[in-house]
Amino acid sequence: MVGALLALLALLPAPAWADPAAAPEASQASQFSVTSPSDGAFMGRTGIVVAGTGSEIGATVQVAVDGTPACTADVEADASDGPLWQCAAVLANGADRLITATESSTQGETSQSIRVHVLGSPTIHPSGVTTGLVSGTALPGSTVVVTLAGDPGGCTASASAAGGWSCVVTANQQRVPSGTYQVAARQAHAAIGPPHSYSDAVSRPLVIDTTPPQPPVIVSPAQDHRFITLPATFAGTGESGATVTVSLNRVPVCTTLVIDGRWSCSGGSALSAMPHEVRAIQVDAALNHSSPSAPLRVLFGPESASPTPRPAPAPPGAPSPAPSPSDATVDPSAPPEPSYPDPRDFGSAPPLAEGAGADAFTNWGTPTDFGAGIPSIQESIDRGNWSRAPFIALAAIALIALPSRLLASELRGRFRQRPAIPVRNRDPVPLIDEHTVGMSPWLSAALPFAVTVAFMVASNGVEAEVRYLRLAAAVAIALGVLNLVGVTIATRFGRLWQGIDGRLRFRPLLLVAAIFSGLLSRIVGLTPPFVTGTLIGVRMPFDTPVRGRAIVNLLQVGSVLVLGLIGWIGHSLVGEVVGFWPSLLSEIFAALCLVGVGSTLVLLLPVGALPGRVLWEWHSWAWAGIALVGYSLAFGILLGGADAHWPLAIVLIIAASIAALFIAAWAILRFLVSQPD
Incomplete structure (x- = not known):
């Protein structure tokens, strides 16, 4: 029986696993597949390796990306994993890139496709020494994250439509210290891959220098x-x-x-x-x-030169003078000797070089020296402006304000108002409504506004260049803000607060002050210039209580002064500028500062219909205290900084002359001219 079984087993074929020669044939029967990358994978680089298994050794595999052939590989034997293949391909950035691998073998062609998301590394432009600015290229719309080795700082940027990006590396919102760093950048795109999928990083050395040089x-x-x-x-x-x-x-x-x-x-x-x-x-x-x-x-220009004097005409019948030997040797074809004005004059010397003023029509972004003498906050402290300003304020009160009040008091009542001319079929205007009739203050102040702008621009000197048109626009904006906010809105709020009536009117006296201050600054050469710009004031009924009138006018003066201080602070913060818009902003702040503090000096004068007179009538000692504070703040700024030119001796002489003139006029009217009946 046992012998029969052994004979039967001998007749059966041996199993394949028991025959070593059958192993290669079994390996050749393996399946073709793509094993790397996996389907739906995110690739942080554009260069990838596509690999997989083959059905038989010696077969050829062709890889295509989005239908375009990318690489070819042969299936080779591997000791452990059987027939394998791989090839390197370069893919463009994008989502759902289709990779198709096709094997050609003795058994025919077999294909398999997968999709991957590809986002390669951004580039970093080479740079020399920089303050921390890093730039490069990336996929448009991507977010680029920049880091420094050791995590001392970094920055984030968005790639533009053209693919460019740039940012300045910082550490805790501060500039990175000077030194050499290794900077790395990687990018992410919302449409490529899962959220927060970043590309591989690219890096290069970066030399940062954040230390400003010393002034030349x-x-x-x-x-x-x-x-x-x-x-x-x-x-x-x-x-x-x-x-x-x-x-x-x-x-x-x-x-x-x-x-x-x-x-x-x-x-x-x-x-x-x-x-x-x-x-x-x-x-x-x-x-x-x-x-x-x-x-x-x-x-x-020459230090001293004057035109050749023209000889006086000879009387009729007198013999003509004989020419001198030097005259006889003059070549008539030679050009005449040029003559130059005295350089101490304020005129312009003739051009001293060809091509003069070539940029006169193109220098829109060139700064002017308007407001050059305005001090910064620290500069006004270091120069001792605030310790000198109260004494100058007292001098202004004693030499200008009080003598003008003295003369105005004497003139009051000497000039009678013209009686109203009766008009047929027109009712007389009631006393309570008399202050509300007349031309609109904005219409009546339009021409004086333009005149004031012109005198303000010319107060610090002007040349035939387009940059002074920008300056005129800045001055006009500052004057508009001052009259709208400092006068219109402030007085409107005060009248509503006090429950009194009133109307804005153009004040000719303020236009005279604007013209006088502009001429004075230009003639004396004051830097920063002394200019004014308020042109309107409020007129209230005659029976308005003096306390209410004083509060409304005090709000006007305070608003004008506060606007001047805002302009001063803004000009200090802007600092040195170059370019059209920065220069325009700096000049607006400078004009607002100068016209604000200058108008404060004029508005507090106790004469005419100015707010200072209303405050004087309310309480003279209150006016004195308010004037001392306002004048001190104004002169603390007008005394200027390092570029200022405020010759106090000349200014005091002019003020003393005005005081003498006012007192002399008062004395003549008081003691020599009789009071009209």
């Missing part, structure tokens, strides 16, 4: 040097590799590179014979800006 030093010319011809040459020292820009009256005239610690450049054309301020600023390789250099004063 102007070695030549010396203080009060006089240039006879232009362009003028400026030279000095600075930081090697930095760029130095020299400005005349805040207008850039030349730029040069600092080499071995020294620089030199030439510029300037068509300048007047008045003193001009020269300053220089330097920008290092990382674009850090230095503070301006110390101001240097220079002059232009």
Whole structure:
């Protein structure tokens, strides 16, 4: 029986696993598949390896991406995993990229497809020394995250439609200290992959320099040097590799590179014979800006020259003078000798170089020197303005305000109002409504408004350049804000608060003050200029209580002064500017500051229909205290900063002359001219 079973088993074929020679044949029967990447995977790079298993050794696999052939591979044997294949392909960024692998073998063609999301690394532009600015390219619309090695800081940027991105690395919202760092960037896109799927990072070294250079030093010319011809040459020292820009009256005239610690450049054309301020600023390789250099004063044009005097005409019948030997040798074809005005005059010297004023119609973004003397908050403290201002305020009260009040009191009643002319078929205007009739204050003040703008712009000097049109616009905006907010809204609130009636009226006396202050600043050369700009005031019925009238007028004066202080603070915060919009903003703040504090000085005068007179009639001692505070604040600003020119001796002489004139007029009217009946 056992023998029969053994004979039967001998007749059965041996199993495949027992025959070593059958192993390759079994391996060749494996399935074709794509094992990497997996279907729906997110790839943080554009270069990937597609791999899988083959059905037989020696078969050929072709990989296509979105229907375009990408790579080809052969199926090779592997000791542990059987027939394998792999090939490298480069994919474009995008979601649901279709990868199709097709195997060609002796058994035919077999294909398998998968979809993946691809987002490659952004690029970082190479840069030299920088203040922390990093830039590069990325997929449009993606979010780029930048980090520094060691986590000292970073930043985030969005790629533009053109693919560019940039940001400044910071640490806790502060600038990163100077040094060399390894910067890395990666990107994410909302339409590619699951949320918060970032690409692989790309990195490169980054040198950061956040230390501003020292101001350059102007070695030549010396203080009060006089240039006879232009362009003028400026030279000095600075930081090697930095760029130095020299400005005349805040207008850039030349730029040069600092080499071995020294620089030199030439510029300037068509300048007047008045003193001009020269300053220089330097920008290092990382674009850090230095503070301006110390101001240097220079002059232009001949020191003293006058036109050749014209001989007086000879009387009739007199013999003509014989020509002198020098006259006989003059070549008639030679050009006449030029004559120049005295440089001490305030006129403009003739152009000293060709191409003068070439940028007169293009310098919209060039700053003017309007408001150049306005001090910063710290500068006003360091210069001791606030310790001198109360004494100057007392002098202004004693020399201007009180003598003007004395003369106004004497003039009161000497000029009678013209009687109203009766008109047929027209009822007389009641006394209570008399103050509400007449032309609109805005219409009647339109022309005076334009005149005031012109005098304010000219108060600090003006040239035939388009940048002064921008200055005129800034002054007009400041005057509009002052009259609308400081006068209209303030008085409206005060009248509603006190329950009294009134109407805004144009005040000719304020226009006279604006013209006088503009001319005074221009003639004396005050920097910052003393200018005023309120042109309207409120007129109330004659039976309005004096207390209510005083409160309304006090609100007007206080609002005007507060607007001036706001302009002063805003001008201090803006600082040095270049460009149209920054310059316009700086000039608006400067004009608001100057017209606010200047108008305060005028409005507190106790004469005419000014608020100061109403406060005086309410309580003279209250007026004195309010005037002392207002005048002290105003003069604390008008005394200016390092660029200011307020010759107190000349100003006091003018004030004393006005006081003497007012007192003399009062004495004549008081003791020599009889009071009219």
